[in-house]
Amino acid sequence: MARRDTGQRSPEQQRLPPGGTRALWRAVGYLRSYRLATGGALVSLVLMSVANLAAPMLIRVAIDDGIGRRQLVAILAAVIGLVVVAVFRGSFAFLQSYLAERASQGVAYDLRNALFGRIQRLSFSYYDQVETGQLLTRLTNDVEQIRQFTGRGIIQMIAAVVMLAGSVGLLLYLNWRLALVSMLIIPPIFVALMYFVRRVGPMFREIQQSLSHLNTILQEDIQGVRVIRSFVREDYEMRRYSEQNEDLLEKNKTVIGMFSNNFPLVFFFANLGTLLVVWYGGYEITQRTLTIGELVAFNSYLAFLLQPVFTLGFLASSISRAGACSVRVFEIIDAPLEIHDRPGARELPAITGRVEFEDVHFRYPGSEREILRGVSFVAEPGQTVAILGSIGSGKSSLVNLIPRFYDVTGGRVLVDGHDVRDVTLASLRRQIGIVLPDALLFSGTVRDNIRYGRLDATQEEIEAAARAAQAEEFILKLPEGYDTVVGERGVGLSGGQRQRIAIARALLIDPRLLILDDSMSAVDAHTEALLQEALDKLMRSARHTAFVIAQRISTVRNADLILIIDDGQVAASGTHEELLETSELYNEIYNSQLLPDDARIAAGDGV
Amino acid sequence: MGRPMWHLANQSDERAQDRGKTARRLIGELRPYKRTMLVVLLLVVVSSVMQAIGPWLVGLAIDQHIMRGDLPGLARTMILLFFVYVVGSLATRAQSRRIGFAGQEILASFRSRIFERFQHLPLRYFDSRPAGDLISRVVNDVDTINQLLSQGLTQLLGAMFSLVVILATMLVLNLRLALVSFTIIPVMLLTTSFFSARARRAFRRTRETVSNVTANLQEEIVGVRQAQAFNRTEENIARFRERNAANRDANIQAVGITSAFWPTIDVLSTLATAIVIGYGGYLVFHDELTVGLLAAFLIYVQQFFRPIQLVSQVYTQIQSSMAGAERIYSILDEEPEPPDPPGTPTLSSVRGQVRFDHVTFEYKPGQTVLHDVSFTIEPGQTVALVGHTGAGKTTIANLIPRFYDVAEGAVLVDGHDVRSVTRPSLRKWIALVLQEPFLFGGTVADNIAYGREGATREEVEAAARAVNAHDFISKLPEGYDTNIGERGATLSQGQRQLISFARAVLADPRILILDEATANIDTRTELLIQRALGTLLEGRASLVIAHRLSTVRNADLILVMQNGRIVERGSHHELMERGGLYADLYNRQFRDAPARRRSPSTEAAPNPS
Ligand SMILES: Nc1ncnc2c1ncn2[C@@H]1O[C@H](COP(=O)(O)OP(=O)(O)OP(=O)(O)O)[C@@H](O)[C@H]1O
């Protein structure tokens, strides 16, 4: 597990100081949108507590006046009063709990929306580093912890403080001597709680972290199940998971240890309060400065002093926990968007598809290696540009700059003469259809997957796109045709079938600019020829520009412009014939794909 | 979303019947902790008794000492009370520690049992379920049980005991008063059942809505790149908001119901208090009760209702825990891959012969993917599979390490049916490079070393050299120790493929299966790899699947597949001479190349056929 800790955790943690309190305040600030509900809950809680205060008073009346003086009326009045008070209290208890839930669910809703929105908008470079499990845990578990705190926690905390002040005042008013005696217990309780909070907070942060790691392993293992099975590494994975699981268990136990030390201690001190009051009160009664009824009532009120103290004790741990979770949630919400519309960015008007690279240099964020080193070329509208090159030479990086998935570190990328950084992302990407190399499909029907980029497409349009992508034939053979549900990542389809659905998806948005990043690698030669023919029709004849990354000469030889990328530079460019004549590298690639006898023919042909 | 309602209703009816069973199973999880539970029970008794003695002592102090002005007596009682509190606190501490630890251990065991089950479920299981759903089960459902075990259970146990103890004390103290105050209990039971039916329904809805929120999350995170490429972010956000809002509203509604429950109980308990005061006062009038006893009784009545209120609060937790437990058990009850029966021989050495003997296969019943496929790969041979996409090539590759079982016929390795030997011993001899390379987060070296447990750095590097990956790896910022990100996010496609290739080479298999292993690798690199592998794979069987025919034409035998059948077989030259599907595919890729480019026009592409 150490292997995961090195790279990924540190940069995130450095960004924000472990300011749990500040983050928590910020989370609490989300309650502002639910002022009414929060305020209502708070008022209800206070009213409920006031109603609570009245009950012992009535009991005192019943005992002292009713029973002590044998007045049936007083007893009756007290009893009726008690019930009325209970109804009153009950109503506010209901309001309190209902409104608090409204507010807290609102906060969770807002936080999740904010997180999800950020997650959707964070740049590619962010996803090069982050673990899905981390994001998942934050969206679910961390938000829930914060919700519980902002909902019940903060309201209860404020109410507890109010109650505490109120009870102290009341106790002092009732009998200041008894009150002072009973308040002796507060300092030790306070000390115990502070000590607890200080220790439990960091522990909670570690628990959340440990949990995220555990989830990451789980997720990886579900997705990589074939690799694990084929290398018979089940035992290893089980060990890896158990280790992390043990780690989590240990940390959870530590926290439980802290809890079970803390709370009985607090309760003990609280009980001592009763003891002191009875003892001292008993003494006062013998001195005739106090009545029994007063003592009993005071003892009941003591509960109101202790209740908020307990509440604060309980909250102490959720404050720590919510603080830790807030830090993690805001880490994402505050993560910088490396790619965003610059202020005053204009809409990109409908383009003709001219793409120009001007001395483009590119480095991945956080890396020192320059991946593209001065790339320049022009693709005219309607041209098909093929990009060829050895692995890791920078082909994908190059095309990723056109829809501005990353920003150049030098030079410019121009689409129809507009620097891609000067126009809005939405208007740029709307006109570009790109098939990413992993051909990711989502769980849902084939139809939903094809119309992913254009929800208003009609069935005819969807079918046309599928036909052009040579996908229609196999789709119709699926049990329910376009309505067949394919699993996550397109399970149930072969590699080439998935690629063709991904191509159909890109074609459906009728792009002015189409980018195929090695999107036909899993397609056989026959289908590929048909596909190319269809693309020719769609793109060239409509004078739309296409970029095609490929390894097979057969895929690229028809292109208007072939760029050979080598180690981040354009090593050669031209048409198939031109390159055969001028580029040694191209010939090398070409020959590597031919049999010896074919190579002879080709060589003779080229010269 | 959009699932018909009746479907849900049906499901929940079935569930209601299972609920009792689930509860019993959940309680069964405590069995290994029988001792602990006994001790905990004892401790709960102690602390409940202490809790009950407290007010009694207070009442005693008032009646016996304070009323009579007996200060030394008061001091004695108070010291006694002090010890009662001490013992109570210690017992609470010991009890909550034990039950907390046991709870966490049970959770950890749930997690690892689910994980272990995942490791043994057939691949079909994963084919049909989104990873997000599985993950959310482990994460969220275990979490709901966590809440029950870590708080609910202790509270519940404590509450039950206090209830019994207080009940008994009240009866002993004053039978009549106690019975009168109990009259409220039937009313309370009625109220409870009224609310619980409604609460159950409301919470069922919240479970549905919450799983709507979480089930797709994983996919949406993994698919962010697609979403941005297709301008789908706003739409995705809007949809998420909708699901999120539905979940919020369902929760608010559910809590609305439980929020009403507690105050109702509260009013009832106050009624009970009122009854005690009223009737107790009457008794005091008639000197059948002392004031001190009445005071103590009042405290008891309030204490008596506290556990009931608590149960009402824990109730929602119990509800969601039960639902969570059900979902967890449904994973644990899933049929694992039929285990290798005891005594199954292991495959202790393999020469590397693979034979498909009239194999028919289907992923889903009724949809035959392979029809009567037969072929043999002899040790040292390279056999290539080519054919249209979706013809069944990957499927054939999947059958050799027995990822799936054949429907008819047999797959034999060295003459042994793959079903007759243990899976680990079979898979040990086989290495696969999958069509879609899967890499783990971690370093390059970790990923290559995954091929064989305990591989040294030298072996890792040798494997990397063999597939020509050493060069690019050395250029990475930290070489072999570079962190490659989730699924190898910071590598190029080809680089990912090379690493998964190196991983397979390191495994030193007798049978190597390459499913489009070089599809994203340029042909020059591929040639270099082929040369290096030539010596490395001497004497081993390899199955190569490729669309790029330059990759396969040196194979000893080429099998051409169409619609799940082998339609042609032979060497490159034989197949070319035959002029069938293979020759057609080949010509499309190569022969017409020079011819096609003859046309000088860049606009009008010549029709290839
Ligand atoms: N897990 C699965 N469940 C159900 N059907 C599947 C599954 N995997 C593949 N299929 C179906 O089985 C058929 C054969 O798929 P297979 O992956 O073997 O094709 P392939 O020859 O490898 O194709 P490609 O060259 O595109 O990778 C396809 O029609 C596919 O839709």
Ligand SMILES: Nc1ncnc2c1ncn2[C@@H]1O[C@H](COP(=O)(O)OP(=O)(O)OP(=O)(O)O)[C@@H](O)[C@H]1O
């Ligand atoms: N997200 C990333 N962060 C850092 N480095 C990266 C990232 N993606 C790619 N690289 C590095 O940039 C270089 C070029 O990668 P790129 O994906 O552009 O190559 P490519 O030419 O498309 O290769 P292939 O044909 O293998 O797909 C590689 O060395 C790779 O390691």
Ligand SMILES: [Mg+2]
């Ligand atoms: Mg395949």
